Amino acid sequence: MIDKNVLNSQQQLAVDTTEGPLLILAGAGSGKTKTLTNRIAHLIHDKKVDPFNILAITFTNKAAGEMRDRVCAMVGEGGERIWVTTFHSTCMRILRRHIDRLGYDINFTVYDSDDQKTVMKNVCKKLNIDTKSYKEKTLLNAISGAKDNLITAAEYSLETFGDFTKIVIARAYKEYQDQLKKSNAVDFDDIIMLTVQLFKENPEILEFYQDRFKYISVDEYQDTNKAQFELIRLLADKYRNLCVVGDDDQSIYKFRGANIRNILDFEEFYPDAKVIKLEQNYRSTQTILDAANAVIANNRSRKSKRLWTAEGAGHKIRFMQLDNAYEEADTIVDEISTSVRRDGCSYNDFAVLYRTNAQARLIEERLVIRGIPYNVVGGTNFYARAEIKDMIAYLKTIENGLDEVALRRIINVPKRSIGTATIDKLLDFAEITDDSLYGAMQNADNISGLGKASLKIGAFVKLIEGRRAEISKIGIAETLKKIIEETDYYEYLKDQDEESADDRISNVDELVNKAVAYEETAEDPSLTGFLEEVALVSDIDNIDNGDGRVLLMTLHSAKGLEFPRVFIAGMEDGLFPGMTTISSGDNEDMEEERRLAYVGITRAKEYLTITCAKMRMLRGETQFNPVSRFVREIPGELIDGMVPGNRLSRSDFDEDDYERRYSSGRPSARLKSYATPEARKPAMQSEIKNLNAIAGLSKGMPAANPGELSFKTGDTVRHRKFGTGVVTSISKEPRDYKVTVDFDAYGTKIMYASFAKLEKV
């Protein structure tokens, strides 16, 4: 590794090229962040550009944060005045000030994909769209694609060309958009598209921001879509000081609307653009780079680039084909623990990458058995959890009473006797009076036929109004606490599901903590700001690898990261590249998969191990997959281990042996979602214990056999919460007794004996 402060000639050239359009083609590990930060420092120090006039856009909050820190460290005073943000936060800031020009209220809320689905369900119901033939997700994808390409609902309906599917989409699009607007809400795609629309319709606003952002840089440019391109094009149009940095070989988000042509056609759009290639790699060994180069060379639509390093060849790439996915997981984990013992490296030197999240499971299991600390990156988002969404919905309702998705989520949660019938009456009234649902609730006294429900509605409105009135005084965290208290939310969680209540309560507590943290750190804390952060920040931004854990993640999540030792698991034709990509025969899709392989390979600094399985269970089907074509594209001399090219068949396996070892009596790890991997571990541990017990690995495990109960059918028992009741039946399960109890006060409940802690009375 060279001196952090010394730039190579190409990097220096990029730093010095401050005026006019500039395309930096930065290969993996070529020090592009360093170049970008130095370039900004150069603008401020040497070119005397006011930091106020600089805009640096990245894709993730994490990248933005890192760059902000590095820029601040370099330029010192004034550095914090640079806008270093994501596309979405940039646009949010602009929309917060001007969205009234587009007919929205300034306190609009943001809908996540969950909310979008809720809206789309309503849309389909209202328009009588058969969700069997047109799934919500498909419709939303189509709409999202349209928005990425700046096509409005009206425009879409003009371009259906009689295609029935498109006509349906057009209708859904229009209604969906109407509902969002009625709720004074925007979705992620709107955030970009509406900003572009705002600029196009209001030249004076555009010019204000053009004058503000005289120097613009965009990172990960290969992942921009048309709307994002249009946005920066507009912003840069006056001064034309636009610097984009990207690597066409790392464009892996086409399915989300990223347009690789943005980078490939940059020079056509800006004929005076300067192009600088950063090809010297400071991350990986030459062997790893050679492999990456060889693989990506099979792609046709790309700008030619060849990574090289001044460092040595390093170790060969290891390749192992295992019999099945269990062996694969076992081998990987074994390698990790052996390396740690032998080489004295630490767990956080390792990352295991895979194509699909589902692959994490088996590897996780093995890691738990070995007691190796790990973290699974991605998966379920903290803010997507039901209990968190409930709390957020309360806050959203306080912020924006028009937000119908939020309101309907909590209108009867916890139960307050405002059922569907009542809601329908309210909606009818709202329709007639051209008011919102919340507006109707405020007028509940004037609506006939609500009966007792109007009292309940009044209480709910009072709750919301009360919080709304004092939130600016007492703050967000306190407001949350009051909501929890007033609604008796924790009790509600316990009622819902005794078993998961503790986890969920700690999740909610965690949200309160986040609110506290937000109020302490934000320069101008507000409910608006908090909700925005919640909507725009995912917890993937919080991965740090300083705590000695092996990281497990998808290849997509790994982009932008690096690790001394990398495993890429499941490199099989049929899994990576996936079956759909192979059978579609679409070369563009295949090239995207190949770029993903390229991203994976280039994450490794010193060691790269590639594994695959001959036999793998996929979607309940046993598959026999050949070694991935991407592995076969790596020159043999770089690989330690033989790469078989032949197709595998069933006869290659001793199926009886397989059954005996991996299938019989094997309980599937029924893991629920937990807030953190830590929270999930106890459940895993007991799962594994059972697994071992059944596999006979450790004998006499009492957990597998519930033993005897202190009561029998007909006995009266006491439950901590439900009081006393009569046992009506007991059934024996592999691991526990399932007891049915008819409680005096709570009716009949079925529960597991080990959880319910029933006492004979």
Place this chain on the structure above:
DNA sequence: TTTTACTTCGTTTTT
């Protein structure tokens, strides 16, 4: 209204 039984359907997803 709540629980249970059955069907359906599957990549990746920075915001």
Place this chain on the structure above:
DNA sequence: CGAAGTAAAA
């Protein structure tokens, strides 16, 4: 195979 969602039943 399993999650998630839906229909049916209690």
